[in-house]
Amino acid sequence: MASIQNAVLDLKNLDLLANGNSAIHRLDARAKVLITLVFILCVVSNNRYELTTLLPFFIFPVVMISLADLPPLFILRKIILLCPFVVAVGIFNPVFDQVILLQIGPLGISGGWISFASILVRSILTVGAAFILVGVTGFTAVCQALERLGMPQVFAVQLLFLYRYIFVLTEESGRASRARELRSCGKKGQGIGSYSSMVGHLLLRTWQRAERIHMAMLARGFTGEFHASRQSRFGASEIRFVLAWSTLFIFLRLQNVSQLLGSLITGLFP
Amino acid sequence: MSHHIVEVKNLRHVYPDGTAALKDVSFIITHGESVGIIGANGAGKSTLLQHLNGCLEPSSGAIHIGHTPLSKGTLPDIRRTIGMVFQDPDDQLFMPTVFDDVAFGPLNLGYTPADVEQRVTDVLELVGAGHLRDKPPYHLSGGEKKRVAIATVLSMSPDILVMDEPTNGLDPFARRQLMKLLRDFKHTRIFTSHDLDMVLELCERVIVLHEGEVWADGPALEIFNNDKLLAECRLEKPFSMQGCPVCRKQKQDIFSESQE
Amino acid sequence: MHMADALLSPAVGGTLWAASAGTIAYCSSKVRKDIDDSKIPLMGVLGAFIFAAQMINFSIPVTGSSGHLGGGLILTILLGPYAAFLTIASVLVVQALFFADGGLLALGCNIFNLGFFPAFIASPFIYKKIIGNRPTATKISVASVLAAIAGLQMGALSVVLETVSSGISSLPFSTFVAMMLPIHLAIGIVEGLVTASVVSFVYKARPEIMNSALEARPIGNHPVRNIAAVFLAVTVVTGGFVSRFASNNPDGLEWSITKVTGLEELKAPEQGLHVALNALQERIAFLPGYSFRKPDQKTKIEASKPETAPTDQIKQTEQKADDQKNPVATGIAGLVGGTISLGLALLIGYILKRKHRTE
Incomplete structure (x- = not known):
């Protein structure tokens, strides 16, 4: 329970970040959604032993965080809670793949370790990109951007409703859950019996709420259509933003910048 | 002006499970009146309000809004005439930002974007929530939510305002602010509430519902001075009309003088 | 068992993205046409309900662990396949953006694994077949458990296939399957029991909700056939296109x-x-x-x-x-x-x- 409560709190904080007013925040959300997708594609399209090619990609999250004035530690803390599934699956790479790919003096590093490290770096980059997208854009704007990029309106509306009522309902279930905890001693009273009636009640209340919301919508002239109220423009600065970053990503993807830099340095100081 | 009249004739409502929430309710509310509908829990207040904008259909009886009978065909017009503010603002504020929420009604009515913009700005100023414009509803306080909920209805320029428990759950300051706002409206106003002091301050007329029937309908002061009636209907005098807890002096006479 | 960007190749991720997007588009048009507009807020708040319900745990006897409601199956039971698929997808979008569950490219896989199987396979072919027109407590329990297990097994198998064909992880197929399926069998049993208990509660308290969901047969008698056709078409087209160069080049x-x-x-x-x-x-x-x-x-x-x-x-x-x-x-x-x-x-x-x- 605590984890979801924290997550909801983080959700509020992340959403508040989107209220910032930097040049990045002001860009049309579509530009930011597109470039995030290009970034993720460029990152994950590297082959699995690629580690050094991935490192230069950190330029994107770092620059975005700085330009948009996001709190780096907050983002970092969220990224570091890596998806457990990734770690659980990735950790088998060193077990199954023991061919030595890299010799540094007496130390042989197997392909498995390299690909495991590569998986972790990918994870940090891709998850970080998603957080940054929300932090500089906001959930609502991301949904609206996706809608204008072709997502069906029914689904966009669904996302907005869902997001709106997460806050209301998690508070409600948090209260119910606390009330049960206070009246149960240890594990007693926390079994499936009390659970199902509690969740069942929550479900019925949720259902009634939906009926009231529908009434409130009808009362304000809802006829099944949602009308867009605000428009933003995909202008020159958006095009510049998308072009500049995509060019960089594709360059970084095709050229191992780390390798180039490294040979330059090791070549200079043999 | 006839638009602002609410006429309820022999209204009866039986829920599918057989409970008769309204047995026989009749009254007429005329233009510009401010009416409080009071009654104990389960007296039928919420059921009555849900009938006023067609969320429920009467089992028998009829409702006329400005001489137009309420029916499926007239519903869109009537919903535009009657602005309904729900008890829980979380049910009413469902859009991502305050602006979107206030714009929801006008956009459904088909106003142009520029017109909508103007309306939203105006009503948000009116309820003192201009600074909340771009905020999402879950970042608002209880009082702010309530005022925005009122704005969402005002933006459709209704003739009649119907509010369910407007002061419910507000702190004293927010309650005071809200009452000040409501007092200045020129609309026909219908409130339901257990906050009898608010009813006393805002309404010149009170309708008492008890077990699905109208038990009394008259000037607020007259009804609040009828101890027998109030006791029968599980109600009591507003605190401001009760004795002072320190000096035990009845304030009733002083109050009625100051009202006149 | 959320699939993650870090384990995906663009070819696999892109194919499933296209498949999920196609299914979302199809379900959206279905919902728009067939379902009355009171379902719009209902889908939204039920999606939020899934988050809220996951805050409430119950202790599983003996094991010392705790369980909670999963989501896919109960949403399908309450909303019918199309609305449920959209609701599940929306929950996963929020998880991908805010909870670091997977990532944006993996979203396609996750929507497919966790949405398609419960909504279009497990519910119509197992749950509905078992409970028939007259639900009883026993029927609801058996149907929920079997449907939940089936849905999760298919989802887990799909995660394995996606991971193995992406080739980022070195886990061999057989080992991975041997790990995933038993875990998800356990999860499936728990989810099935929880779903059954909540559904039975709702059925007792407000039978009209369940009945209306039962009656809400999708228009056109073969929802699965249609959806499968859409899905197959999208997969073949994108899969074919992507793998055309994916088979020679890593990413096109x-x-x-x-x-x-x-x-x-x-x-x-x-x-x-x-x-x-x-x-x-x-x-x-x-x-x-x-x-x-x-x-x-x-x-x-x-x-x-x-x-x-x-x-x-x-x-x-x-x-x-x-x-x-x-x-x-x-x-x-x-x-x-x-x-x-x-x-x-x-x-x-x-x-x-x-x-x-x-x-």
Whole structure:
């Protein structure tokens, strides 16, 4: 329970970040959604032993965080809670793949370790990109951007409703859950019996709420259509933003910048 | 002006499970009146309000809004005439930002974007929530939510305002602010509430519902001075009309003088 | 069991993205046409309910662990397949954006794994078949458990297939399956029981809700056939398109770039661009997932030896490209360069931030 409560709190904080007013925040959300997708594609399209090619990609999250004035530690803390599934699956790479790919003096590093490290770096980059997208854009704007990029309106509306009522309902279930905890001693009273009636009640209340919301919508002239109220423009600065970053990503993807830099340095100081 | 009249004739409502929430309710509310509908829990207040904008259909009886009978065909017009503010603002504020929420009604009515913009700005100023414009509803306080909920209805320029428990759950300051706002409206106003002091301050007329029937309908002061009636209907005098807890002096006479 | 970007190849991720997007589009048009508009807020708040319900746990006797409601099955029971699929998808979008569950590319896989199977397979073919028109407590329990198990097993198998065909993880297919399926059998039983208990509660308290959901038969008698057709079409088209170059190139990106710029035809001098490009093409041939490790644990050791040959070749080609004859030097150069580029990135960020502050 605590984890979801924290997550909801983080959700509020992340959403508040989107209220910032930097040049990045002001860009049309579509530009930011597109470039995030290009970034993720460029990152994950590297082959699995690629580690050094991935490192230069950190330029994107770092620059975005700085330009948009996001709190780096907050983002970092969220990224570091890596998806457990990734770690659980990735950790088998060193077990199954023991061919030595890299010799540094007496130390042989197997392909498995390299690909495991590569998986972790990918994870940090891709998850970080998603957080940054929300932090500089906001959930609502991301949904609206996706809608204008072709997502069906029914689904966009669904996302907005869902997001709106997460806050209301998690508070409600948090209260119910606390009330049960206070009246149960240890594990007693926390079994499936009390659970199902509690969740069942929550479900019925949720259902009634939906009926009231529908009434409130009808009362304000809802006829099944949602009308867009605000428009933003995909202008020159958006095009510049998308072009500049995509060019960089594709360059970084095709050229191992780390390798180039490294040979330059090791070549200079043999 | 006839638009602002609410006429309820022999209204009866039986829920599918057989409970008769309204047995026989009749009254007429005329233009510009401010009416409080009071009654104990389960007296039928919420059921009555849900009938006023067609969320429920009467089992028998009829409702006329400005001489137009309420029916499926007239519903869109009537919903535009009657602005309904729900008890829980979380049910009413469902859009991502305050602006979107206030714009929801006008956009459904088909106003142009520029017109909508103007309306939203105006009503948000009116309820003192201009600074909340771009905020999402879950970042608002209880009082702010309530005022925005009122704005969402005002933006459709209704003739009649119907509010369910407007002061419910507000702190004293927010309650005071809200009452000040409501007092200045020129609309026909219908409130339901257990906050009898608010009813006393805002309404010149009170309708008492008890077990699905109208038990009394008259000037607020007259009804609040009828101890027998109030006791029968599980109600009591507003605190401001009760004795002072320190000096035990009845304030009733002083109050009625100051009202006149 | 959320699939993650880090384990996905663009070909697999892209194919499932297209498939899920196609299904969302299809379900949206269905919901728009067939379902009355009171379902719109209902879908939204029920999605939020899934989050809220996951805050409430119950203790599982003996094991000492705790369980909670999963979501896919109960939403399908309450909303019918189309609305449920959209609701599940919306929950996963929020999880991907805010909870670091998977990532944006993996979203397609997750929507498919966790939405498609409960909504279009487990519920119509197992749950509805068992409970028929007159639900009883026993029928609801049996149907929920079986449907939940089936849905989760299919989802888990799908995660394994997606991971193995992406080729980022070295886990062999058989080992991975042997790990995933039993875990998800346990999860499925718990989810089934929880779903059954909540559904039975609702059925007792407000039978009209369940009945209306039962009656809400999708229009057109074969929802699964339609959806399967849409899905197959989308998969074949995108899968075919993607794998056309994915089978020769890892991601199509390089493929399109070499095509567009025509660099492939350039005959360059002995070093520089030509060599770099050569290395690039060598690397292209070295493809994760398609010609790589056989998904068989037993042959692993034997198989890994011949297969390392291309790896060495590439390394050598890269060495040539970098004008370094020594593999150690290449590795070190890579590491040094990587560290430097990381440091540079951070430095740029720091400078930008300072500049930003002073402005």
